[in-house]
Amino acid sequence: MNILVIKLGAAGDIIRTTAILPGLKQKYPGSSIDWVTQSSYHEIIQGNPFIRKVFFIDKDKEKLASSFYNLIISCDDDLGACNLASQVPHDYLIGAYAHGKKPVYTPNAAAWFDNGLISRHGLRKANVLKRKNEKTYQELWYNIIGIPYAKQEPQLILAKKDTLYAQGFARKNNFNGKSYIVGFNPGSSTRWWDKRMSVGDTVKLGWEIRDRYPDSKVILLGGPEEIERNKIIKKRLPFLIDSGVNNSLGQFASIINLCQTVITSDSLAMHMAIALKKKVVVFFAPTSHKEIEIYDRGYKVLPVRGCVGCYRKECRIKPIYDIDAMAKLI
Template sequence: MRILIIHTAFIGDIVLSTPLIKKLRDTYPKAEITYLTTPVGASILRNNPHLNHIIEYDKRGEHKGIKGFWAIAKKLKMEAYNLVITPHRYLRSTFLTFLTGAPIRRGYDSAAASFLYNERVHYDKSKHEVEKLLSFVPKDEGKRYEIEIFPTELEVEKVDKLLEKRREKVVVVAPGSKWFTKKWPLEYFNRVIKELEKREDTTIVVVGGKEEMFFNMPLANTTIDLRGKTTLLELAEVIRRADIVLTNDSSPIHIASAFPNVRILALFGPTVEKFGFFPWSKNSEVFQVEGLECRPCSIHGGDSCPKKHFKCMLDIKPEMVLERIESILESENI
């Protein structure tokens, strides 16, 4: 059996699909499973032992425009897949699925042009995103599937060097997000970091991409600044070694969920649990402002607060976050 997964969404969405990959492998142990995603998505799936192939769909580069789309569609058609599963609900992904000609084309009932699927899965908004994705494989054994990421020895060796001067305890701080309203104020992050830098037993590691490199963060020389310096698999390995990860509602939440010993402290402002993107890890806590009438304001956040007051983030005070971090660091479990 030849199975194709088509998912070209954000990096967090790809990470959240790894339990689906494992369930497919458990259900079809001899199947040839291929995953089509963006180059960034491919980079976090690399080394996944449950996948046979990864196809990079560079829709902003090599496969840009109509010509590129038809090139990738032709390639998929030639592969003669038996089953295509498409969690991405956008029209391009639906159309690409249809063009594979696969006898079973499975997508969400709420997807754009969902009539092009011959098997439709209900998009249950009440479920966590991982649970939604697992519903693409009807077999249900009551088993909990975990998020999985597989750094190699190369990533391990690189991170060994990056964290060479780490202390006994490690707190990873991820201040970034694609959306402005999902970002806890940088001033708040800086205040928490400044206090934690006073601890002689703890190393702060700040992570992020190239955009976060421009954040004004006056860090002590004992803090390890890895913004813009790691691949996604290297970031995963850094997070694996953390005791605590403090992060906005962004991909580090989902990456950290792959490592059950890492305590996740997640900061949620405009988004809420019912959207399905809270931490999948059981070793997690969420900071959020309860009872705010304007919350949630959107599923992804936005470029500015519609109410102009940004209370959903400003009212999560750094003192309460710091107090919780200190409490965890002082516990015997770390």
């Protein structure tokens, strides 16, 4: 039994989608599973013990076109991914594919794709359905594939070079076996602007953490889109240990792996922390908290005022959080 999983991005979505792999091995013992993604995401998928071979859509289309799979699971609504799903020879397909120049999806995958950009109902109804959804992403895909869901975990394998990088970072900042290390990721990408915590609330929460846990070491996490924002935060919270914003995906994951607890937005840092089995305190606003599986290791925090699951780039009512209550969860 040869299976091909198509999941091109984004990085956090790739990580959470790996949770289907243990179930596939359970349902199809002895099967071989290959994965297609983008070459820029190789660090978060290579080394996975459930995967035989990783292909890159930007390099391996010809190889894939001459391959054959008994089952293709196509998890992306991107037209390039859908075209690939249609072009690779196969017996059976679950998920999105191309019909002419249009992305469509198999009826058994409606529980996920009805809620997204290629929904047969249109985007407005899709957002309504997404807000009504009560199941996590992992549970939805297990139901789609036809495997009993038992909170099977995602996987994120750290390369030795990245683990060594994180060990060097720990030595440089005087971490020891007794250090309680908290990762603090208040930002996010700009796709959903109000996923990120305001700078004001970030500073309040930072000082609450400092006051409650004076012996902790708090690492400021972030990515390239947060250069100026993190400079402001670091200036106002001088005790933070800045991990930088230009780490590779593997380096970023290895720094998160140093932490006991990660406070984060619904972002890549969250998906990495969950896959690395960290305690998480995740705050939500425009995106669905119900869709996120945290495996009973932490807390989901909703704003006391503001949008929840509005799916707008910018919330009409800016989220405000109970900072004192959030700090107590750490």
